[in-house]
Amino acid sequence: MIRRVCSMVTAVAAVAVLAACSDSGKPAQTAQTTPAAPPAAPAATKSLVLYASHPTEMVDFFIKAFEKENPGVKVELITGGTGDLLGRVKAEKDRPQGDLLWGGSSTTGGSAPDLFVKYDAPVLKDISKELQDPAGYNAPFDAFAMVIVYNKDLVPEAQVPKSWADLADPKWKGKIRFANPTSSSSSYAALVNWKLIGDWPFIEKLARNMIIDESSSAPFTAVAQGEAPLGVAYEEGAYRVQKTGKVGIVYPSDGVIMLPGGLFLIKGGPNPVNAKKFADFVLATPQEQALVDNFAGRRPANTTVKFPAGMPAAADLKVLPYPADEAKSQQKDWLAKWKEIMIATR
Amino acid sequence: MTSARGVTPAARRARWRFDFWGVVTVAALLAFLVLLVYPLAWLLIASMTGAEGGGAVVLRTYTEFFTRRYYYETLIHSIAVSALVTVIATLVGAPLAYLVARFDIPGKLLIRALVVLTFVSPPFIGAYAWILLLGRNGVITGWFADLGLRLPSIYGVTGVVLVFTLQALPFVFLLVSAGLRTVDQSIEDAAINLGKRPAAVALTVIAPLIVPSLATGALLVFVTSLSDFGTPMIIGENFRVLASQIYTEFVNEHGGNPAVASALSLILLVITVGALLWQRAWVRKRAYGQETVRPLAMRSLRPRARLAATLYVYAVVLAASLPIVTIVVSSFLRARGPLITGEFTLDGYANALRLPHALVNTVVLSTVSTILCVVAGALVGYVVVRQRGRLAGAIDAFSMVPYAVAGVVMGIAIAVAFGGAPFYLGGTAAILVMVYFIRRLPYSIRSVSGMLSQIGTQVEEASINLGVPPGRTFWRVTVPMLTPALLSGALLTFATIAREFNSTVILYSGATRTLPVEVFAQVLQGNFANASVVGTVLIGVSLVPIVVLFRFMARDDDVLV
Incomplete structure (x- = not known):
């Protein structure tokens, strides 16, 4: 019996040693897990x-x-x-x-x-x-600003939306791609942008027309590929796909945030x-x-x-002041509210 | 205690068993506890202790899940889609397998090759291939548009069901094919002699005999569909499922919410475990022991029936393999931004910046995990078969893991257990090897124990009687006998791990990015051309071992399931 216990203990020890070995390649993992307060003058590193x-x-x-x-x-x-x-x-x-x-x-x-x-x-x-x-x-x-992108083949010149409010037109139902603000920080900025313009009722009207993506680059890509006529995009992404020649960019006249x-x-x-x-x-x-x-x-x-x-320079656009503090402190509530709207409008 | 009790009689006879196999037994139990029980326990803890609110929030995530449509809707979607896919895939796939197995359909080698090709392709690759084909600006959509026809949208639930079903067909096909090989010809003969028509025999006599295979296939399809979030995220548009919700809760630009992701994972776990137990109970009442002396014979069809059968088989198999063809072809086409043109180029490969890194990661991680799996599988498989009683209970529970614990759930569990304090393994190669090991080990154990049950014990006993210590006997006598099984198991394991996505994407970081993760990232960003390049390399990486397996080891496709 004692022999058996011994061999068991040996086995456990062996496994423990193995586990320890497999960790030895990593940087020193000291018992002290929280880093010490940075010294007054941190040393330069390579x-x-x-x-x-x-x-x-x-x-x-x-x-x-x-x-x-x-x-x-x-x-x-x-x-x-x-x-x-x-x-x-x-x-x-x-x-x-x-x-x-x-x-x-x-x-x-x-x-x-x-x-x-x-x-x-x-x-x-x-x-x-x-x-x-x-x-x-x-x-x-x-x-960056959040802008509207449109596919030139799918949206005739006369119909190109000029403002966020134009996107709320029921004729665009299911035609606008928008990344989910719950997973994209730039989309969250768009949400705040719309909130400044028309608060939740306006957001609800927009949401009715939206197809929700889970990646912030999906909307402008889909527009460039002709998979969707309209999308909400961050500026750099919009200019990236503009190079395809298929995409137009609109800075909404009712206001953008920088x-x-x-x-x-x-x-x-x-x-x-x-x-x-x-x-x-x-x-x-x-x-x-x-x-x-x-x-x-x-x-x-x-x-x-x-x-x-x-x-366009910021001075040439209608720039709405970004309510940074509120957008930060209210983020959880606003996203929860968005989830409800998103579900109600699916 | 379990192991000690089981081993007592053996111990009286031969004390040596402790020295080597005792270590193996304890190590196996320890691995089981550390890599499975511990993470799942953490999942439960994490789901009840959110970042904010402390102890007061024990069940809040769950209450929120079942009261808010945003969440519970995903559960309904998941179950509905997975059930639908299971039914369709079984109804389409079982006749497919039967036709190919029984009748003189031309080009069987090609059919099997295409099925295997579909089988080894990574889970969500079909989704974006179908967008390239049937999307609003897709190739096939364009052809129909030229004819003045507008195809219905591929996006949403239609696309998800289509992609899942086509992905599921190989499971059903391979399992039903394997099941049919166990049916004896005499049964069919008897039924026909009793006056049944051949078609009726297939449905009323043969089908019931392969119920266990069918049910295993159905369970695999159900669990795979529940677990796949790549496909719904790519082609689902507004259609959200539970698995994609888990992913977006865990990984998002606001920092993620492990508590919610853990709770959703547990809900998914309950469903898959429920499905597994129900399936097992259901099959138990319907399984027949059979002895196969003479496998079902191949028969000729009348020309018209043969044509119909051939058309059906090829239509299904080509549809299932079309995505792969699409990806390989589009990887050689020039991209203008996110647009794919018709122009041939190799630039995609030349300019794929992160491809070499991802390729090296995939090969290294898969190799390391495969070696660990095969070695551990051989040792544990040996203990299970040769030392009856030991480990039996634990191994039995363990063997259900691949069916019961979806990849995304295992990923989240390992992430919450080992990602942060005190291990800090998040994003490291070690954590990926852990999850690959635990997901794949059950297969290795099963294949070794299956092989060992067939080989007698005489040779090993002779070796030990001649004075060779048991450890060395294992390495010098048993392992050589097992080598073919181990090698084919290794190839298969490698192919499976190389394309593992659902758990990888939860656990990887920039430094440990693998090919499937890279494809997914490119697809989500809309760079379909880049995605195709990486996807083609990935298909190659997971196909090579399979080709070696069939070509040089003379294995049949039933080793796949």
Whole structure:
């Protein structure tokens, strides 16, 4: 009997050792799970872990420029949807693996201030005042409006909607693609946009005509492919598919909101110095100018930059002030309300 | 205690068993506890402890689910669609298998090859292929439009049912084919001698005999359809199902809601477990023990009947494999933004930036998981067969896992159990290997134990009597005898893991992105051309082992099920 117990114990021990071995390749996993408070002057490191949901071409462009300017620093890029990446930051909260979250909007990081540190830098004086994060977390790199895209083959010139209100016309029932605000932060911005215009009754009228997607790029892609006549899109996506020649863009006359794109410094990340450096770098005039010159549909946040041709400046549009605080604090309730409307209108 | 009690008599005879097989037994139980029981327990805990509200919210997620249409509607949709698909796939697939198995349909090799091809394609690939074909701007839609005909929309519940059904056909086909091989010709002869017409014999005599295979096929179809969220997300438009709701609750740009996702997962788990138990009870009353001496003979049909049968078989099989053809073809076409043109190009492959990374990830993760599965499967399978009593209860429960725990549910469970504190495995290769291992191990165990029951024990006993220690006997004597079974099991496991999507997409991160995840991401972003390129590579990766299996190991397609 004792022998049997012994062999059992040995077996368990063996398994435990195996399990321990399989973990040894990972970075030191100390008993202390919460990272110590960052020291007053964090040491410079040789790498930067960037979580980015933007199209890879743009991200790679700035990574290359950054590495060139900072020899010896290697940027490790982790891509994914904004949601995936935010989820990851959240999951790693007690032991952060990333330094920067680049993607989504100012509300993406704003919705979880416990995960990020505030950003402050001299370069902010060049950044458009409207785009600065009142809470001080976001490093506003660019901005985008939510716009209407239409397929030129499917929507005759005379019928092209001019405003959000035009989208509420019953003739568009089942013809408008819209990403679900419960999973897309840019769509949530559109929801807030409509709320400013006509509150919930207006949203309900719009919802009646919508086909709901679960990815924020699905609507403009479907419009470009001729799968749908109309869609609600974030600006950069709209310009991306405009290149197909099939897609027209409408800045609704009843008002758009300008939402700052998100760039957040992850709290307790392994390379805080480089994270800050990267944010300073991309916000500065040369990089913002490169953004405008190389990537259509990107709206620079830096006011010293020559504005892109073929894109209306904010001054030429009816821009509604984005109620950032309310949009953040009410997000849960507003999304719950949206779910009800969405179901009632299916 | 279970294992100790079972082993006592054996232990009296031969004490050595503890040394090696004791370790195996304990390790197997431990793996079972750690990788299955623990995560499912966590699922339950997570579903009751939301991020906000603390302990007060125990059942709130559930109350909300069953009182708000936004949620319970998805459950109704899921059950309705899965049941419908199960019925249609069985009604279409069983005759298909019967016709191919019994009659002189031309080109059987091609038919079987196409079925296998469909079988190995990743779950949601049909969805976007059908959009390319039958979408509002699809190829076939265009042809009909030129003729002045407007096809009904493929989007919504129609498309979901179509795609699910075509994906389900190989399951039904392969299982019914396997079932038919166990029916003895004498039964048919007897029925015909008693005055039954052949057609009636198929329905009233042969069909009841293959009920267990049919029911297994039906269960697989039902569970697979319940679990697949890629398809409804791509082609469902406003049609939401439970699995897609689980995914969007878990992964979204507002950070996700693990509590709700866990609760929904548990609801899905209850349904699949319920379906499994019901199916088992139902089959138990209808299973006949049969001894097959002479398998059912092949028969000739009269020309007209033969033509009709051939048309039916080819129509169904071609429809089922059309998506794959579409994907492979469109991977060689030039894309203008999200639009696919008619121009041939290899640029898609040359420019697929993240393809090599995803390919390497897929191959490495699948290989590692396969090796673990095969080794563990061999050891545990051996314990189950050769050391009766040990592990029996646990293994029996365990063998139901693939049927009872949908991929998305397993993914969420593993994510809530190991993703965060104190393990921090979220997004790592380790967590993916864990989920692949636990999902695939039951098959490995089953294939080894099946093989071992056929080989006698004499050789092993002789080896031990000659003084070779049992551990070495296993490696030197048993394993070589098992090698063919292990190798074919490995190939099959590799092919299955390479295309595993539902659990991967819950657990992956940028660094561990696999081919199926990459296809899905491209489809959701609307880059159908890129998706086709990655999809074609994925089809290749999961097809190679199957081709090796058939071609070089002379296996038949019944090893697939």
